[in-house]
Amino acid sequence: MKILVVDDFSTMRRIVRNLLRDLGFTNTSEADDGKTALPMLQTGGYDFLVTDWNMPGMTGIDLLKAVRADPKLVNLPVLMVTAEAKREQIILAAQTGVNGYVIKPFTAATLKEKIDKIFERIDG
Amino acid sequence: MTEVVEKSRLLLAQDLVKALEGNDETAADIILDKIGSMRESMLFQEVGKLTRQLHDTMNNFALDSKMIELTSTDIPDAKERLNYVIAMTEQAANQTLGVVEDLVPISQDLSDQANKLSNKWDRFLAKDMPFEEFKNMSQEITEHFSQTKEKVSSVQAGLTDILLAQGFQDITGQIIRRVIDLVQDMETSMVELVRLSGSKTHTQTAVEEPAGMELPGPVVPGVDDKANNVATSQDDVDDLLSSLGF
Numbered sequence: 001m002k003i004l005v006v007d008d009f010s011t012m013r014r015i016v017r018n019l020l021r022d023l024g025f026t027n028t029s030e031a032d033d034g035k036t037a038l039p040m041l042q043t044g045g046y047d048f049l050v051t052d053w054n055m056p057g058m059t060g061i062d063l064l065k066a067v068r069a070d071p072k073l074v075n076l077p078v079l080m081v082t083a084e085a086k087r088e089q090i091i092l093a094a095q096t097g098v099n100g101y102v103i104k105p106f107t108a109a110t111l112k113e114k115i116d117k118i119f120e121r122i123d124g
Numbered sequence: 125m126t127e128v129v130e131k132s133r134l135l136l137a138q139d140l141v142k143a144l145e146g147n148d149e150t151a152a153d154i155i156l157d158k159i160g161s162m163r164e165s166m167l168f169q170e171v172g173k174l175t176r177q178l179h180d181t182m183n184n185f186a187l188d189s190k191m192i193e194l195t196s197t198d199i200p201d202a203k204e205r206l207n208y209v210i211a212m213t214e215q216a217a218n219q220t221l222g223v224v225e226d227l228v229p230i231s232q233d234l235s236d237q238a239n240k241l242s243n244k245w246d247r248f249l250a251k252d253m254p255f256e257e258f259k260n261m262s263q264e265i266t267e268h269f270s271q272t273k274e275k276v277s278s279v280q281a282g283l284t285d286i287l288l289a290q291g292f293q294d295i296t297g298q299i300i301r302r303v304i305d306l307v308q309d310m311e312t313s314m315v316e317l318v319r320l321s322g323s324k325t326h327t328q329t330a331v332e333e334p335a336g337m338e339l340p341g342p343v344v345p346g347v348d349d350k351a352n353n354v355a356t357s358q359d360d361v362d363d364l365l366s367s368l369g370f
Contacts, residue, residue, distance in 0.1 A: 009294040054339040083342035085355045105291045
């Protein structure tokens with residue numbers, strides 16, 4: 001399982017990667033915004049994307065749009081982990097095709113639950 | 125009114141008297157027309173001046189209302205946001221320190237136990253241990269293994285808590301960025317105000333609108349949750365998503 005973690009704050013990338021490692025996902029890479037992430041996704045053979053929303057360059061929602069518009073990436077599971085908590089934003093993310101939405105600050109249990117749910121649905 | 129205008133009016137009046145005394149109707153009419161048009165152009169100038177003043181006052185007013193918004197809403201908001209940053213950093217520091225304080229004695233216990241057993245084990249290897257004592261040691265080793273498993277798992281849980289507590293850096297970073305933006309806005313307004321009060325001949329500069337969708341960022345309690353249009357917990361998010369068929 002190859003996972004890409006996208007966040008403009010390096011501390012948050014480290015936190016998410018460490019939590020993923022605790023959950024048994026050791027093959028992770030990171031990018032600091034959508035612009036850096038998109039070419040990595042297009043060439044890298046990733047199985048799962050964890051992204052923040054508010055980032056300079058290219059935001060997470062634009063990255064999600066680009067992923068859903070790319071025939072090779074259209075089915076890539078995407079978990080949004082963000083401090084953006086407006087109802088209209090959550091609805092927009094859902095409409096754009098996000099697979100899970102976690103608001104910061106979050107717990108390790110929440111992250112695990114959402115990831116489990118995403119893969120349950122895909123496997124099921 | 126300028127002296128030149130006064131003088132030319134006086135000259136025109138003298139000419140008018142002369143023309144009327146000489147019964148020159150045509151000349152008198154021309155002079156009267158000249159005086160009339162002069163009055164009109166002066167009137168236009170006055171109206172122009174008034175319009176200019178009104179325009180300046182309106183611009184000042186627009187700036188005032190921006191300043192009012194800054195001082196009445198944005199600055200108290202910024203104070204709330206910065207207070208929240210203090211609260212979050214304090215919480216993260218306390219959480220981290222609390223876990224460290226819990227884990228240090230656990231790791232000390234494990235280390236003490238291991239030292240004690242290691243001494244005994246050395247004596248056993250040196251064949252310097254009676255059988256009764258060896259039986260006790262076996263029991264102690266069994267207990268040590270089970271305690272180690274338990275204690276190491278609480279150390280791991282503590283490490284995860286410390287890891288998550290560092291999330292404050294991202295959240296507070298986003299909040300501080302917003303306050304920096306506000307300070308920049310204030311600076312622009314102040315410069316504009318100084319420019320206005322320094323000279324009346326200013327040109328209105330267009331306020332730059334940020335491109336794209338506005339991203340409100342982390343919810344600061346008491347500031348961003350007033351309108352009840354934000355999710356304040358993961359449960360809120362989950363409820364909203366499940367109402368959308370997730």
